[in-house]
Amino acid sequence: MSLLSKKISELQERTQHALQGGGDKAIAKQIAMGKLPARERIRKLLDEGTFYEYDLFIQHDAREFGMEKKDLAGDGVVIGTGKINGQPVAVYAQDFTVAGGSLGSMHARKITKIMDYALKMRIPLIGINDSGGARIQEGVNSLAGYGEIFFRNTLNSGVIPQISVILGPCAGGAVYSPALTDYVFVVDKISKMFITGPEVIKSVLGEEIDMESLGGARVHCETTGNAHFFAESEDECFAQIKTLLSYLPANNQVQPQEQKPAQPLKKYNIVKTVPADPTEPYDVRNVIKAIVDNSEFFEVQELWAKNIVVGYGRIEGRTVGFVANQPLYLAGVLDCDSSDKAARFIRFCDAFNIPIVTLEDMPGYLPGVDQEHAGVIRHGAKLLYAYSEATVPKITVILRKAYGGGYIAMNSRHLRADFVFAWPTAEIAVMGPQGAANIIFRKEIMEAEDPEAMRKQKVAEYKEKFANPYVAASKGYIDSVINPADTRKFILQSLDISQHKNAGMPKKKHGIPPF
Amino acid sequence: MTETKNKTENPQQQEPLEELHTLGEISDAVVVSLPVPSKKKFRIYEEGREYKTYLTKKFMERKPWTAPDPLKVLSHIPGSVMEIFVKPGQTVKKGEKLMIYEAMKMMNVIEAPMDGKIKEVNVKVGESLPKGALLVTFLKPQKK
Numbered sequence: 238m239s240l241l242s243k244k245i246s247e248l249q250e251r252t253q254h255a256l257q258g259g260g261d262k263a264i265a266k267q268i269a270m271g272k273l274p275a276r277e278r279i280r281k282l283l284d285e286g287t288f289y290e291y292d293l294f295i296q297h298d299a300r301e302f303g304m305e306k307k308d309l310a311g312d313g314v315v316i317g318t319g320k321i322n323g324q325p326v327a328v329y330a331q332d333f334t335v336a337g338g339s340l341g342s343m344h345a346r347k348i349t350k351i352m353d354y355a356l357k358m359r360i361p362l363i364g365i366n367d368s369g370g371a372r373i374q375e376g377v378n379s380l381a382g383y384g385e386i387f388f389r390n391t392l393n394s395g396v397i398p399q400i401s402v403i404l405g406p407c408a409g410g411a412v413y414s415p416a417l418t419d420y421v422f423v424v425d426k427i428s429k430m431f432i433t434g435p436e437v438i439k440s441v442l443g444e445e446i447d448m449e450s451l452g453g454a455r456v457h458c459e460t461t462g463n464a465h466f467f468a469e470s471e472d473e474c475f476a477q478i479k480t481l482l483s484y485l486p487a488n489n490q491v492q493p494q495e496q497k498p499a500q501p502l503k504k505y506n507i508v509k510t511v512p513a514d515p516t517e518p519y520d521v522r523n524v525i526k527a528i529v530d531n532s533e534f535f536e537v538q539e540l541w542a543k544n545i546v547v548g549y550g551r552i553e554g555r556t557v558g559f560v561a562n563q564p565l566y567l568a569g570v571l572d573c574d575s576s577d578k579a580a581r582f583i584r585f586c587d588a589f590n591i592p593i594v595t596l597e598d599m600p601g602y603l604p605g606v607d608q609e610h611a612g613v614i615r616h617g618a619k620l621l622y623a624y625s626e627a628t629v630p631k632i633t634v635i636l637r638k639a640y641g642g643g644y645i646a647m648n649s650r651h652l653r654a655d656f657v658f659a660w661p662t663a664e665i666a667v668m669g670p671q672g673a674a675n676i677i678f679r680k681e682i683m684e685a686e687d688p689e690a691m692r693k694q695k696v697a698e699y700k701e702k703f704a705n706p707y708v709a710a711s712k713g714y715i716d717s718v719i720n721p722a723d724t725r726k727f728i729l730q731s732l733d734i735s736q737h738k739n740a741g742m743p744k745k746k747h748g749i750p751p752f
Numbered sequence: 753m754t755e756t757k758n759k760t761e762n763p764q765q766q767e768p769l770e771e772l773h774t775l776g777e778i779s780d781a782v783v784v785s786l787p788v789p790s791k792k793k794f795r796i797y798e799e800g801r802e803y804k805t806y807l808t809k810k811f812m813e814r815k816p817w818t819a820p821d822p823l824k825v826l827s828h829i830p831g832s833v834m835e836i837f838v839k840p841g842q843t844v845k846k847g848e849k850l851m852i853y854e855a856m857k858m859m860n861v862i863e864a865p866m867d868g869k870i871k872e873v874n875v876k877v878g879e880s881l882p883k884g885a886l887l888v889t890f891l892k893p894q895k896k
Contacts, residue, residue: 444817516859567829568858600856
């Protein structure tokens with residue numbers, strides 16, 4: 238054997254050893270839990286044969302509690318680069334088979350290395366989380382590692398898309414990396430996220446709750462809003478990530494990749510979808526599907542704050558972000574959660590050069606003590622802030638109801654919408670006809686012989702006069718009243734016109750959104 | 753205002769437990785509040801250490817978590833019942849219309865969250881309801 242082949246065979250042996258992770262037994266246990274091993278996950282997520290791994294031979298540097306005798310393959314995390322949809326990405330995956338994927342200082346250094354790569358190369362970062370938490374034996378070095386990751390998440394925010402995939406436990410401080418990233422993917426029965434687990438909650442507060450109800454995938458998709466995409470299996474989750482990335486640019490300096498233009502499917506008829514009677518509910522997603530190419534709409538946070546719909550579609554091949562009130566749930570009102578959801582989505586679109594189309598049909602902000610005490614003033618303000626701050630092309634279509642503060646918040650002309658269109662069914666006014674008539678004509682109604690008849694007459698009068706798009710049109714607050722059937726045409730033309738839009742904000746370090 | 757001091761002896765010997773309201777207990781950690789809850793003081797003994805702290809109003813008034821009952825259909829928004837389509841004893845499929853519930857100028861359709869039999873309709877047409885009101889109760893499914 239020549240010296241070279243000896244050296245190569247040594248490399249192969251070392252590689253083989255490192256690739257075994259926690260060994261066959263630990264891998265079998267991982268699979269028994271319904272989870273894939275870390276490298277298998279990466280292989281399934283990336284385009285075939287595109288993954289290149291770095292830092293395979295990293296050794297941990299703990300010297301206490303007998304750790305110096307332990308060999309932890311790759312220190313429990315896999316990092317590297319590859320491609321998704323033919324586009325470069327940086328990726329890391331915690332390996333639960335090695336010391337429970339616990340985070341020590343070298344483990345963290347591998348993650349921060351790939352994060353720095355991603356930023357320098359201006360490519361999306363995907364982190365697969367599957368870890369028991371901090372490696373206790375490494376003490377404060379482990380905490381330092383988390384801190385270095387969180388700092389980079391913040392640094393990268395708004396420059397490259399950052400995606401977190403929770404495929405196992407992610408508890409305690411570890412949850413803050415996903416929380417700082419743009420999109421969190423979870424899988425039913427596999428993902429677990431919480432700051433303090435059921436045991437601590439029981440000991441401190443006496444409340445009993447199981448892990449799934451506390452921080453399972455469904456809870457984070459439906460109740461907390463911490464996660465954005467719910468999948469039944471890891472495979473479905475990887476497919477969702479690929480779809481999401483197809484809509485996004487690699488970084489904030491470029492545009493999303495254009496796809497082949499296509500028409501919406503015929504079965505989505507925009508005119509037939511929306512009832513003219515403003516009290517009749519409908520699914521606003523069918524309106525979006527009647528507008529976008531191939532009727533393909535990729536919804537973000539589908540299960541949380543369902544009274545507002547956000548997500549991506551394409552018009553003539555170009556990515557567009559949609560924000561739409563959903564009359565099907567809670568009458569499409571704005572509230573704390575829906576404001577938070579939309580505001581974050583708008584800021585993402587604005588950071589990554591994605592035009593925003595707003596479809597408006599809402600009666601206003603949700604009344605109620607719980608909303609007021611939950612701080613709907615502060616939460617609602619986020620929506621105003623996000624729309625006002627956004628400088629990407631902003632197009633609003635008012636389908637039916639646009640009342641009060643909600644009218645202003647939903648990307649009105651006054652927040653510098655570039656184009657505002659209204660359907661003839663639009664009602665743009667300070668409040669609904671019932672409430673308005675009761676206030677304006679209070680005296681007449683009270684003094685009438687038949688107050689109820691007078692009230693009805695005045696409501697009808699108000700409706701006739703104000704519950705339409707023409708008062709707002711007469712002031713130039715909307716640009717055109719359009720035939721609903723022409724909605725796609727008008728949006729497309731607006732997008733064409735605004736391709737070179739150049740609207741800035743005054744120079745500042747950063748604004749202070751009402752967090 | 754927080755104060756921390758080391759304690760090695762069993763905290764229960766310092767403050768007799770019967771005078772205190774115990775909120776929970778696990779292994780060597782004991783959590784107790786002072787006998788006068790109105791003072792909103794709280795002592796936490798954990799792993800031999802004692803923390804003294806004030807509690808916030810929001811913390812004192814928090815509602816403990818209870819598991820949602822899948823058999824109960826609740827209102828998600830304040831509103832009023834316009835029309836009811838089901839009767840007790842009726843079998844419904846998931847997604848079937850239970851009632852029309854007007855809220856925020858919208859005729860919302862309340863759908864059955866599951867296949868099952870209606871045990872009780874807990875509201876009447878015309879009733880105005882707050883958020884979280886019980887609308888319909890399902891019968892516990894029989895085990896086959």
